[in-house]
Amino acid sequence: MMKRRVPTLLLLLIIPWLLTGCWQKVTELTPPPPRFRWESPQDGVMIRAVDGQGMVVFHIYAPEGSGQATIQRIEGTAPATIQVRLYVESLAWLKLTYGEVTLIASIPETDPPQETLFLAGGQASIGPESPYWLSIQPLPPQPGAKLFGMPALPGSFLITLPQDFYWGRHTTFTLHWSDHRR
16 A cells, blocks of 8 residues: 555645646746837827737827837837837828838828838838838728727828838837928
8 A cells, every 4th residue: 555655645745846837837838928118208109018929009199290210129029010000190201210220211192102111321212022122001080989988080101110110129219201281
């Protein structure tokens, strides 16, 4: 009878030890969710992050029509996609800076956007096939939509960061923008 109790007792001691080791390995493989910090020097510019399924969307409300915001990932693994939904009445130009890269997009009210890349002292026009291309989509107004507890401005622009941002493993970017009224 004593012989049977020793293996059972050993099993009861070994199983929790094995489970603890396996759980620790699983948690080591699960990356922490990304955390961000943001700021804007302009009064009235409000920023909110909404994350999900490998992407994060930053909602930026800019009632004055022009402004600046810097967003930095301070922890966790970078999401596969980062988008900015910029709530302004119109968008004349947008400048994105990260690392040594500066991209400027002019957005005429009737024509497709024109984008210029400034890199290492030079500049070049770029197109949608470029890894530096900013996708900028005007979005129609959503009747009754609220943002930060207030009615959202009519319409917005959805901006997707370029592939080069992810390839370079950047953690910080700055946006400057101005509407057609400025």
